[in-house]
Amino acid sequence: xxxxxxxxxxxxxxxxxxxxxxxxxxxxxxxxxxxxxxxxxxxxxxxxxxxxxxxxxxxxxxxxxxxxxxxxxxxxxxxxxxxxxxxxxxxxxxxxxxxxxxxxxxxxxxxxxxxxxxxxxxxxxxxxxxxxxxxxxxxxxxxxxxxxxxxxxxxxxxxxxxxxxxxxxxxxxxxxxxxxxxxxxxxxxxxxxxxxxxxxxxxxxxxxxxxxxxxxxxxxxxxxxxxxxxxxxxxxxxxxxxxxxxxxxxxxxxxxxxxxxxxxxxxxxxxxxxxxxxxxxxxxxxxxxxxxxxxxxxxxxxxxxxxxxxxxxxxxxxxxxxxxxxxxxxxxxxxxxxxxxxxxxxxxxxxxxxxxxxxxxxxxxxxxxxxxxxxxxxxxxxxxxxxxxxxxxxxxxxxxxxxx
Amino acid sequence: xxxxxxxxxxxxxxxxxxxxxxxxxxxxxxxxxxxxxxxxxxxxxxxxxxxxxxxxxxxxxxxxxxxxxxxxxxxxxxxxxxxxxxxxxxxxxxxxxxxxxxxxxxxxxxxxxxxxxxxxxxxxxxxxxxxxxxxxxxxxxxxxxxxxxxxxxxxxxxxxxxxxxxxxxxxxxxxxxxxxxxxxxxxxxxxxxxxxxxxxxxxxxxxxxxxxxxxxxxxxxxxxxxxxxxxxxxxxxxxxxxxxxxxxxxxxxxxxxxxxxxxxxxxxxxxxxxxxxxxxxxxxxxxxxxxxxxxxxxxxxxxxxxxxxxxxxxxxxxxxxxxxxxxxxxxxxxxxxxxxxxxxxxxxxxxxxxxxxxxxxxxxxxxxxxxxxxxxxxxxxxxxxxxxxxxxxxxxxxxxxxxx
Numbered sequence: 023x024x025x026x027x028x029x030x031x032x033x034x035x036x037x038x039x040x041x042x043x044x045x046x047x048x049x050x051x052x053x054x055x056x057x058x059x060x061x062x063x064x065x066x067x068x069x070x071x072x073x074x075x076x077x078x079x080x081x082x083x084x085x086x087x088x089x090x091x092x093x094x095x096x097x098x099x100x101x102x103x104x105x106x107x108x109x110x111x112x113x114x115x116x117x118x119x120x121x122x123x124x125x126x127x128x129x130x131x132x133x134x135x136x137x138x139x140x141x142x143x144x145x146x147x148x149x150x151x152x153x154x155x156x157x158x159x160x161x162x163x164x165x166x167x168x169x170x171x172x173x174x175x176x177x178x179x180x181x182x183x184x185x186x187x188x189x190x191x192x193x194x195x196x197x198x199x200x201x202x203x204x205x206x207x208x209x210x211x212x213x214x215x216x217x218x219x220x221x222x223x224x225x226x227x228x229x230x231x232x233x234x235x236x237x238x239x240x241x242x243x244x245x246x247x248x249x250x251x252x253x254x255x256x257x258x259x260x261x262x263x264x265x266x267x268x269x270x271x272x273x274x275x276x277x278x279x280x281x282x283x284x285x286x287x288x289x290x291x292x293x294x295x296x297x298x299x300x301x302x303x304x305x306x307x308x309x310x311x312x313x314x315x316x317x318x319x320x321x322x323x324x325x326x327x328x329x330x331x332x333x334x335x336x337x338x339x340x341x342x343x344x345x346x347x348x349x350x351x352x353x354x355x356x357x358x359x360x361x362x363x364x365x366x367x368x369x370x371x372x373x374x375x376x377x378x379x380x381x382x383x384x385x386x387x388x389x390x391x392x393x394x395x396x397x398x399x400x401x402x403x404x405x406x407x408x409x410x411x412x413x414x415x416x417x418x419x420x421x422x423x424x425x426x
Numbered sequence: 427x428x429x430x431x432x433x434x435x436x437x438x439x440x441x442x443x444x445x446x447x448x449x450x451x452x453x454x455x456x457x458x459x460x461x462x463x464x465x466x467x468x469x470x471x472x473x474x475x476x477x478x479x480x481x482x483x484x485x486x487x488x489x490x491x492x493x494x495x496x497x498x499x500x501x502x503x504x505x506x507x508x509x510x511x512x513x514x515x516x517x518x519x520x521x522x523x524x525x526x527x528x529x530x531x532x533x534x535x536x537x538x539x540x541x542x543x544x545x546x547x548x549x550x551x552x553x554x555x556x557x558x559x560x561x562x563x564x565x566x567x568x569x570x571x572x573x574x575x576x577x578x579x580x581x582x583x584x585x586x587x588x589x590x591x592x593x594x595x596x597x598x599x600x601x602x603x604x605x606x607x608x609x610x611x612x613x614x615x616x617x618x619x620x621x622x623x624x625x626x627x628x629x630x631x632x633x634x635x636x637x638x639x640x641x642x643x644x645x646x647x648x649x650x651x652x653x654x655x656x657x658x659x660x661x662x663x664x665x666x667x668x669x670x671x672x673x674x675x676x677x678x679x680x681x682x683x684x685x686x687x688x689x690x691x692x693x694x695x696x697x698x699x700x701x702x703x704x705x706x707x708x709x710x711x712x713x714x715x716x717x718x719x720x721x722x723x724x725x726x727x728x729x730x731x732x733x734x735x736x737x738x739x740x741x742x743x744x745x746x747x748x749x750x751x752x753x754x755x756x757x758x759x760x761x762x763x764x765x766x767x768x769x770x771x772x773x774x775x776x777x778x779x780x781x782x783x784x785x786x787x788x789x790x791x792x793x794x795x796x797x798x799x800x801x802x803x804x805x806x807x808x809x810x811x812x813x814x815x816x817x818x819x820x821x822x823x824x825x826x827x828x829x830x
Contacts, residue, residue, distance in 0.1 A: 038482040041483065072502065075506060076506070078442040079445065079446065079510050079513060080510070084512040084513075084519075086519065087508045087509040087512070088505070088509070090501060090504070090505040090520050090522065091501075091505035091509075093501075094498040094502045094505075095498075097495075097497075097501070098498045101491040101492070101494040101498075102483060102491070104491045104494075105480065105488040105491040105492070108491070109484040109486070115488075115491065116491060118494065118571070121569055165525055166525075
């Protein structure tokens with residue numbers, strides 16, 4: 023029998039009427055005679071409310087307790103949805119992470135799913151039941167509640183699909199699917215019918231908020247097809263599948279942007295072996311993620327400028343770390359800019375298409391947009407520009423690569 | 427070392443500022459060098475909000491899921507309070523019912539605590555930690571979350587005191603202690619300094635809302651002294667202790683009332699052996715609690731009237747059960763009244779004081795209050811009267827027995 027995982031996000035469960043609608047979607051699938059596992063987020067607003075409460079207690083709220091606090095949100099939504107199904111005459115129950123169990127490793131607040139025990143739930147499914155599993159959480163080896171990264175319910179859904187060997191995973195959300203760019207800033211954005219894991223991974227990492235990057239990585243690794251679609255319509259959404267299943271007619275699949283970047287430049291750094299390590303070691307030890315890095319070619323006076331980008335929320339901490347290490351790093355001056363944004367084009371088609379970089383830079387130059395930093399991979403090109411130019415840049419690139 | 431259990435109710439944890447105040451109360455006790463276990467309710471409003479949500483899903487919400495849903499409230503408050511203590515530099519953590527575990531038996535929604543495992547938490551306390559335990563819940567043998575009766579956090583606190591062999595249990599609430607009657611309907615109500623388990627049990631069962639009856643029964647059985655006091659003042663509250671520790675100067679300790687009663691009368695019931703059982707069997711099988719019962723003396727025509735009281739919420743169901751059984755029960759007519767209330771006087775002192783009943787009836791007669799049903803035990807007398815006369819009756823009895 024076909025076995026599927028259905029995941030419903032917070033807005034899909036935003037109030038009781040919506041939960042009842044979700045129950046009907048599940049009922050319909052149930053009538054189709056497939057085996058179903060459901061993964062849920064917390065009702066929208068609940069997690070944010072709990073985070074606000076925690077911040078009022080302490081800006082440095084104990085991490086293990088934060089996980090115990092936040093995971094209560096999905097516990098509640100799981101129970102509500104299970105009871106809504108029972109009301110429709112369907113056998114269902116909530117299976118909390120410690121009941122299954124879902125074992126995680128790593129730090130509180132950013133743990134990873136290590137193993138999901140399948141025996142009890144398999145038995146429940148075989149008896150005709152639909153398990154409702156809270157996303158975003160698990161338990162540690164020493165029996166504490168843990169949470170995955172924010173938005174981790176997608177990751178939970180894909181992990182459930184993997185351990186229960188589901189045929190595919192449907193992600194129900196508040197948008198129709200994945201778009202060529204953000205429809206809020208470019209009305210010409212179009213829904214993508216099919217996208218590869220690679221591309222989706224880049225799109226998510228670069229700012230498309232539809233799915234969490236970790237979840238796509240897992241789906242890619244175990245080749246679990248994903249269907250992202252709206253809870254509120256019957257429209258076909260976006261299929262995320264392996265590359266070979268896609269017919270590439272376009273060089274670029276999507277244009278993304280992020281508005282959470284900031285840039286630090288160290289001027290006149292003494293250029294000797296190990297200097298970059300000296301800069302980035304304390305930063306990485308503080309769990310600050312460095313994104314783009316550029317080092318100017320050293321002139322013969324053995325000095326160089328190093329520019330890198332990090333999340334804005336980490337900016338002041340990173341500056342402090344560097345200044346505390348000034349003696350070791352040996353630079354003349356530090357400048358920073360927190361009004362920068364990253365705009366990217368993503369497409370597996372660009373591997374076989376020379377000239378993409380030129381076309382991108384040219385399209386931006388025509389709009390008189392200055393490029394501050396560039397970063398490329400096989401299937402994406404990202405540029406850092408002034409935040410104020412984001413919309414103009416996205417529109418120009420969307421048009422340039424025939425996505426309009 | 428002295429070991430105490432502190433229990434904080436929902437209003438004591440009503441918002442983050444209050445949670446921070448509670449943390450300071452605990453900090454103060456901690457400085458006194460005692461071993462502390464804390465039991466918490468959900469933040470006020472949370473449980474009601476979840477119940478409202480469940481009712482919107484179904485009036486017959488699946489009971490196991492309701493327990494999973496509701497227990498999330500105390501999970502959240504436990505985590506918040508533990509983190510507030512950590513912020514004050516005190517070692518603390520939440521211990522959820524499945525982590526301890528707290529084993530229960532019985533039905534979902536009205537389970538009883540069977541056992542609390544002490545080993546891990548004992549170790550935690552010995553290492554200087556303060557465990558925060560969610561009240562009102564436990565797990566069943568098959569690993570499902572369960573809840574006790576509504577208000578069951580008091581019961582949890584007393585059970586924790588029992589299993590961890592605490593010296594006493596402090597119940598922090600939003601009132602100063604137990605009063606001779608409800609101050610809202612009689613301004614002459616006075617705080618009681620000491621009351622016996624027996625009396626408190628009657629008071630709670632008869633409508634005083636300060637503590638849950640089950641919790642007092644457990645405290646009585648294991649002789650755990652309880653101190654009911656306000657979270658918001660340093661005033662001495664009410665000590666609930668065993669009878670021999672109390673000096674009885676008053677016949678009556680308190681006057682209580684309830685406004686949730688209704689009365690059913692079956693007229694001209696054929697009086698033959700087993701008739702009462704025939705009436706009450708289907709009612710008890712439907713988990714409807716019968717409170718007062720009166721049967722008129724049968725006249726020689728072998729007919730009798732039977733009157734009994736039940737909770738108003740059960741009235742329509744009880745009527746239906748009886749009418750469905752009309753053929754077996756064999757009565758002429760059923761009448762009912764849902765505008766009745768029970769007023770009671772409670773006092774261990776009345777055992778040795780003849781004439782209490784007469785004084786009670788006389789005081790009510792002077793107010794022209796008609797008594798519909800009477801029920802007595804060793805330490806209490808209850809009468810059923812018209813709901814509209816409750817305040818007048820309470821004031822008259824409070825005065826009659828020198829409580830003003």
